[in-house]
Amino acid sequence: MTDPALLPPGLLVSAPASGTGKTTVMLGLLRALAEDGLSVQPFKSGPDYIDPAFHLAAAGRASFNLDTWAMDGGLLGAIAGQSAGADICLGEGSMGLYDGVATQGQTGFGSSAETARRMGWPVVLVVDAGGQAQSAAATAMGFAAYQPDLPFAGVILNRVASPRHERLIRLGMERAGLPVLGVLPRRGDLALPERHLGLIQAVEHPDLEAAIAGYAAFLREHVDLPAIRAAALGGARPEAGRLPAPPAQRIAIARDAAFSFTYPHLLEGWRAAGAEILPFSPLADEAPDPQADLVWLPGGYPELYAGQLAAAAKFRAGLCRHAETRPVHGECGGYMALGAALIDKEGRRHEMAGLLGLVTSYEKRKFHLGYRRARLVAEMPGHAPGAALRGHEFHYSTILEQPDAPLAEVADADGNAVPETGSRRGHVSGTFFHLIAAEEAA
Structure with missing residues (x-):
């Protein structure tokens, strides 16, 4: 036994x-x-x-x-x-x-x-x-x-x-x-x-x-x-805490080849707490479920599908309707898709959702890699101002314009400030780091 x-x-x-x-x-x-x-x-x-x-x-x-x-x-x-x-x-x-x-x-x-x-x-x-x-x-x-x-x-x-x-x-x-x-x-x-x-x-x-x-x-x-x-050996079972709590009850989450980078323990924690996960595909020009409380755009490869996303009128219209009254959050690639425009590797400009003023370029590539610790200066779905979050950033895109208010004060693993602070406008927020966990309040 x-x-x-x-x-x-x-x-x-x-x-x-x-x-x-x-x-x-x-x-x-x-x-x-x-x-x-x-x-x-x-x-x-x-x-x-x-x-x-x-x-x-x-x-x-x-x-x-x-x-x-x-x-x-x-x-x-x-x-x-x-x-x-x-x-x-x-x-x-x-x-x-x-x-x-x-x-x-x-x-x-x-x-x-x-x-x-x-x-x-x-x-x-x-x-x-x-x-x-x-x-x-x-x-x-x-x-x-x-x-x-x-x-x-x-x-x-x-x-x-x-x-x-x-x-x-x-x-x-x-x-x-x-x-x-x-x-x-x-x-x-x-x-x-x-x-x-x-x-x-x-x-x-x-x-x-x-x-x-x-x-x-x-x-x-x-x-x-x-x-x-x-x-193979079995170690002592660690004392278990809780998986992350869901940021909303009904969460519409983008899931296709352009948006797929979400840590499995987050989704498992959301489901275990009774949240309803409602997948949709921006590449198939699907709008998020209109009954969703929150739209979440994970990271992925929007730079490879920028033309398709720019042409996805139903997706963009549904996203904008949701953002009028309810929160939308994007991580890395999802953050880029919420912005005003994305410039692909050939230098072509593609209009994105326009819910944030962010303009990013994959033509002007710069490597960003490493752990991130963020102290929120504004609310983000599931987390209040002042919360400390830990995550990871990994992309090659360069920010050309970021006119909106910052979402957080962000530092690398050694405490050095990084310029990718995320941004917010109305009900919309985004970060270049992928959330892993929130620090427990002291």
């Missing part, structure tokens, strides 16, 4: 750096274990809103983010509690295993290692063996020794060129005392398609089911699945 004081046994799939193939390994493991009859609970460490949709497709179970910089202990516990009934948990790390920010946040610095330690999950390190042999063991050994209290399950070697290459790397790993849980031959067809914000969205993949099935077959052939299962 499962001990109710423990989480289901789990592992964290991580790597020394980005680009090692850990996402394809994660998807293959999720599907292979599910094919073996296990209920597999996926998680993503860090502020990523693309990978959880891939996890859901692979495991058939909703994936949730765990973020030690943005989330307090109660929220982490509530999200960990979504694993109830699962046989095994698999978490996917972000960036390198120990990568985080310099200034501590709610419960940590945002590293994948912190997530693994807090959940009690041993680490499976995916090592890109290209261009090295025994030296790969020195890298892996350094990661295992860097924080000796962090349990290591072993390594999966990726992009191994030949049997001789494998033998040399295994010799190094034996000397380092690290179990080899799998050896993946080099295959160029295993990469997921990408664009400027990373992977394409799961809904856009031309044949996602076939791709995931292929990853699972590949992993099943080259990874020791029984050893993977045996290495």
Whole structure:
């Protein structure tokens, strides 16, 4: 019988750096274990809103983010509690295993290692063996020794060129005392398609089911699945707080290829509290439900669909009617769509909803990436002036005009002010950061 004081046994799939193939390994493991009859609970460490949709497709179970910089202990516990009934948990790390920010946040610095330690999950390190042999063991050994209290399950070697290459790397790993849980031959067809914000969205993949099935077959052939299962451990169940409360009772939320970036724990919290989620598609020229209390435009890729959005007359008219009497909020791409205009990469100007004066340009690209802490100076749906919010910003668009009043005082993870303050006009508000959690009032 499962001990109710423990989480289901789990592992964290991580790597020394980005680009090692850990996402394809994660998807293959999720599907292979599910094919073996296990209920597999996926998680993503860090502020990523693309990978959880891939996890859901692979495991058939909703994936949730765990973020030690943005989330307090109660929220982490509530999200960990979504694993109830699962046989095994698999978490996917972000960036390198120990990568985080310099200034501590709610419960940590945002590293994948912190997530693994807090959940009690041993680490499976995916090592890109290209261009090295025994030296790969020195890298892996350094990661295992860097924080000796962090349990290591072993390594999966990726992009191994030949049997001789494998033998040399295994010799190094034996000397380092690290179990080899799998050896993946080099295959160029295993990469997921990408664009400027990373992977394409799961809904856009031309044949996602076939791709995931292929990853699972590949992993099943080259990874020791029984050893993977045996290495999983269940940590103590964290004391759970509450998932985020809904900002309204009936929430019309844009959901299509242009607007899809919403953290799963937010939607789960809204639904669990009894809110009604009313999806609509701006790209299909659908207006938000006229009975909605709030319209929420998530982030996404409006810069790729600016012409379609500009031509979506029913969507824009319905949005404007709603904003006359009730709140509308946009995040990142949704914020851009609420503005006066969006300039695409070719320099063409597209008229947006015009509910805010914001004008953004994807032609004049500038990289914006990092955690954000915002202190609201005005009301935002679900949050009063003075509330402190934590989120994450990731986009390439440049603000050309922002004539409206600021929504918040915004700083990066180290407390340095950033100019993207969000803005507000009447019932309409928007931010460039994606909301993760509100800080509990002292």
